[in-house]
Amino acid sequence: MQEINKGKLYVVGIGPGAYEQMTIRAEQALNECSVIAGYTVYIDLLRGHFPDKELLTTPMRHEKERCIMALESAAGGKVTAMICSGDSGVYGMAGLILELAPEYPGVVIEIIPGVTAALSGGAVLGAPLGHDFAVISLSDLLTPMDTIKKRLKAAAEGDFNICLYNPASRKRCDYLRQACEILLCYKDEKTVCGVVKNIGREGETMEVMTLGELKDTAADMFTTVFIGNRMTRDIGGRMVTPRGYKDV
Structure with a gap:
């Protein structure tokens, strides 16, 4: 019986x-690899730190091809990494890799977690996610807009803190406004909100504002948006959602 390459x-x-x-x-996993695969923008972030690695890239909307490239590289005997921004399991490639994995039975897959934008952006703002929260992407590329609107409504009705990924793009310039209009049906216009742009990169900025102000705020794909619950406060320019420890 022929041995399957691991x-x-x-x-x-x-x-x-x-x-x-x-x-x-x-970092340890990337150092161990001989091949690193990923979206071109993410590869460029790491290129200078791993100059001796073979790099495999595809542009946006070629996620399946990217995953197949990585799996085939590993199946060929090369220790390979597929990189994702934030956490690989939160709007990342971990799920698709595991969906395709049965076609590559000789490949051993290990998922390495990372810090997703809800957490890294939250740290920039202060402590906006100190209590129960929901993370919702406004990108309708893979999720119908009707479903996104239902999720926004449900999260607002439950008074969750909400973190919005992919709030706007050139083709979706009014999606954040639409989301805010839904939220304003259930949340006060003075609800404390925050916006972080270019988290952990050159040009990082943050701003705390109200939900009413957020509705008219410009955003892009490098923006992460935070909407507070009824207890969220602006404390010295930082967005804080108390858990309630102070009152115990």
């Missing part, structure tokens, strides 16, 4: 983008 594929969350914000485990 290739290795790491699926690595690299965090918000800055090299020093990767986890130690993520």
